[in-house]
Amino acid sequence: MSDKKICIVGASGKLGQYIIQHALDQGYKVVGVCREKSVYKLSRYKDRITVIPGPTNDRNVIQKAVQGCDGILTVLVPWGVQQYSTGTAQAVLDFAEPQARLIFSCGWHITKDGKDRYSWRLKAFVKFFGWVARAIRLADLDDQVEACRRIFSSDSRWTVVRGSDLEEGESQGLPVWSEHAGDQILDSNLTRRTDFALFMVHALKNDMLIHEAPAIVSCKSPSALAYSGSN
Numbered sequence: 363m364s365d366k367k368i369c370i371v372g373a374s375g376k377l378g379q380y381i382i383q384h385a386l387d388q389g390y391k392v393v394g395v396c397r398e399k400s401v402y403k404l405s406r407y408k409d410r411i412t413v414i415p416g417p418t419n420d421r422n423v424i425q426k427a428v429q430g431c432d433g434i435l436t437v438l439v440p441w442g443v444q445q446y447s448t449g450t451a452q453a454v455l456d457f458a459e460p461q462a463r464l465i466f467s468c469g470w471h472i473t474k475d476g477k478d479r480y481s482w483r484l485k486a487f488v489k490f491f492g493w494v495a496r497a498i499r500l501a502d503l504d505d506q507v508e509a510c511r512r513i514f515s516s517d518s519r520w521t522v523v524r525g526s527d528l529e530e531g532e533s534q535g536l537p538v539w540s541e542h543a544g545d546q547i548l549d550s551n552l553t554r555r556t557d558f559a560l561f562m563v564h565a566l567k568n569d570m571l572i573h574e575a576p577a578i579v580s581c582k583s584p585s586a587l588a589y590s591g592s593n
């Protein structure tokens with residue numbers, strides 16, 4: 363049993379619940395933050411984790427939740443048009459213990475250094491979905507971009523894990539990663555959601571990933587099998 367305590371911000375979503383399971387399997391003590399109306403989704407963990415209900419961009423909620431935590435895993439989502447992602451990320455950056463490992467989730471569309479190369483399909487999706495989502499006030503992709511800009515410019519011990527397209531299913535093992543979307547190893551563009559979560563929990567102990575924004579893909583995908591070890 364580890365004596366390390368971690369906080370999962372956005373614990374009730376699909377990714378968040380997988381993160382909880384992997385963290386418990388690896389012996390971490392877990393604090394989860396989720397919206398009050400979603401607490402019921404965590405009922406099967408109720409005796410094993412501490413749940414702090416509240417919006418993840420509520421600074422008081424985050425301050426309380428991350429106190430004394432060695433790691434914080436944050437599911438960054440761009441829902442709504444009230445800078446939910448940015449508020450969440452900023453609160454985590456402001457209130458995390460100075461040496462805590464901070465792991466954030468997002469998609470390949472986020473770029474750290476502008477050197478990612480995107481398919482026309484991804485570019486069209488981001489443009490179209492981004493426009494429609496903002497028009498109907500469902501989501502604001504620029505919010506996740508701004509959240510990540512703040513993370514990238516922070517001195518904290520962060521890692522931003524960038525997910526490919528996701529699917530459900532049994533674990534296939536720890537995903538492989540590359541620095542830039544467009545690298546051949548990522549061509550298959552598919553990862554099991556449980557393995558996205560596994561990579562985030564793995565990142566807590568992998569200091570090589572500090573200040574990196576790994577783009578991940580399933581280790582069993584054709585492109586990973588074809589190109590692992592070649593770059």
Ligand SMILES: NC(=O)c1ccc[n+]([C@@H]2O[C@H](COP(=O)([O-])OP(=O)(O)OC[C@H]3O[C@@H](n4cnc5c(N)ncnc54)[C@H](OP(=O)(O)O)[C@@H]3O)[C@@H](O)[C@H]2O)c1
Nearest residue numbers: 372374375376377397400438439441467468469525526528
């Ligand atoms: N979906 C994909 O194909 C994909 C691909 C690449 C990367 N990613 C990344 O993976 C992460 C999670 O993705 P996911 O698809 O697995 O989603 P998810 O885990 O189901 O996460 C959704 C999260 O958003 C919250 N949420 C939903 N509606 C909300 C609202 N209106 N206001 C505030 N919070 C709301 C949920 O909280 P409640 O439980 O309270 O509803 C939950 O914490 C994100 O960082 C995303 O960028 C996703």
